Amino acid sequence: MTFDLVLVGFGNVARRFVGLLHEQRRRLSHDYDVTLRIVGIATRRHGQLFSAGGLDARQFAARVAAGGLIDTGGPAESTHSGPAKAGHYSASPAKAGHYSSSAAFIGDVADRCAAAARQRRLIVVETTTLDIRRGEPAIGHVRASLASGAHVVTANKGPAAFAYRSLALAAERAGRRFLFEGAVMDGIPVFNLVRDTLPGVRVTGFRGVVNSTTNYMLTAMEEGRSYQTALAEMQARGIAEADPSLDVDGWDAAAKTSALANVLLDANVTPQSIAREGIAPETAERARAATGAGRRLKLVVRGSRSAPPGVGLEELPADDLLASLEHQQNALILQTDLLGEFAIVQRGGDLTQTAYALLSDILAIARETTGARATRRSPMPARRGRSR
Numbered sequence: 001m002t003f004d005l006v007l008v009g010f011g012n013v014a015r016r017f018v019g020l021l022h023e024q025r026r027r028l029s030h031d032y033d034v035t036l037r038i039v040g041i042a043t044r045r046h047g048q049l050f051s052a053g054g055l056d057a058r059q060f061a062a063r064v065a066a067g068g069l070i071d072t073g074g075p076a077e078s079t080h081s082g083p084a085k086a087g088h089y090s091a092s093p094a095k096a097g098h099y100s101s102s103a104a105f106i107g108d109v110a111d112r113c114a115a116a117a118r119q120r121r122l123i124v125v126e127t128t129t130l131d132i133r134r135g136e137p138a139i140g141h142v143r144a145s146l147a148s149g150a151h152v153v154t155a156n157k158g159p160a161a162f163a164y165r166s167l168a169l170a171a172e173r174a175g176r177r178f179l180f181e182g183a184v185m186d187g188i189p190v191f192n193l194v195r196d197t198l199p200g201v202r203v204t205g206f207r208g209v210v211n212s213t214t215n216y217m218l219t220a221m222e223e224g225r226s227y228q229t230a231l232a233e234m235q236a237r238g239i240a241e242a243d244p245s246l247d248v249d250g251w252d253a254a255a256k257t258s259a260l261a262n263v264l265l266d267a268n269v270t271p272q273s274i275a276r277e278g279i280a281p282e283t284a285e286r287a288r289a290a291t292g293a294g295r296r297l298k299l300v301v302r303g304s305r306s307a308p309p310g311v312g313l314e315e316l317p318a319d320d321l322l323a324s325l326e327h328q329q330n331a332l333i334l335q336t337d338l339l340g341e342f343a344i345v346q347r348g349g350d351l352t353q354t355a356y357a358l359l360s361d362i363l364a365i366a367r368e369t370t371g372a373r374a375t376r377r378s379p380m381p382a383r384r385g386r387s388r
């Protein structure tokens, strides 16, 4: 079955996702009977593009990565079924494809892909920049997608951190999926692990280290490097958020904590309502003192059904799993009623893992839509001698 994808946001994650789809296309077709076709791309400043017949998204990814636009100001075209020409719009209304917002773009694309939307084959892939004060524009994009009959998958923390309850309800009412595996620990299973693999298990709490930049900086400061040097290393490697205060002031960890609490613990919190601590230049001395005492200073996120969630610096004993995390490593410990405590550890993260999170959400939707067809085919068992 073919699914039509609309990419809202076309930055690092979305462009790696485009590459991953290309690399995995044969496996998706052979193992899952799924073809994923990109029909729309919307950005904030780099233009918008639609073609009902599918876009050569890799071409546009290369162009944007090189500093170009997907919008070169070409004339508007009416809907056509072939691949779009570079820089030309094909789904735009009379105004040459400039929509007042990406939400309007989503609505228009869904109208033009009405059959795919009706047949549950239209999926919006949301990867825009997070506004940590409000969770927008992603929340609006999720709402617009569901209202248009599209499923929506996102790597953005905003929707689950700020508006999980209302968006989950909107998805249920629309009969569509709202999935966000990439919001915490990239593609390492967290939300889908609990949702799909642990039926009947109730998560009662969690604790973890979920921000790579601050864990790297704490490790580097233990090793004697300064706060500024450690931050510069993370920025040079493209790991720190564009605005480093999102990482070092604990906002990224707070947004992840909020998403975890809302989804796993049925809380109704936002990053603003979470007690939050970050790291600062003077943290270096504290980190080194903790190491000297055989302990490790970590930025720990916590949540439970009986206490409000929070983010704070904690000195952990050496035998605590979280104390063993070096550099960019992350881990999440889940406390449950039936399985006790268990941990998920991420040894290293990169864009491929985030892109895979989007793909895993899409395959979950494909499985639901197509039933058994989109379930991984297992090899046929070798024939053995007839049993008696």
Ligand SMILES: NC(=O)c1ccc[n+]([C@@H]2O[C@H](COP(=O)([O-])OP(=O)(O)OC[C@H]3O[C@@H](n4cnc5c(N)ncnc54)[C@H](OP(=O)(O)O)[C@@H]3O)[C@@H](O)[C@H]2O)c1
Pocket (backbone or CB within 6 Å): 008, 009, 010, 011, 012, 013, 014, 042, 043, 044, 045, 046, 047, 102, 127, 128, 129, 130, 137, 155, 156, 157, 182, 183, 186, 350, 351, 354
């Ligand atoms: N990078 C990672 O490793 C990682 C890991 C996990 C989760 N995430 C999350 O994934 C999301 C994307 O990350 P990224 O690294 O790809 O960010 P990025 O490179 O900064 O790209 C953000 C994209 O969003 C677009 N955008 C912003 N506002 C928009 C709007 N209103 N409508 C349409 N497009 C809009 C931007 O368009 P313009 O360029 O035209 O402004 C750009 O294409 C973020 O929420 C991030 O927190 C990232």
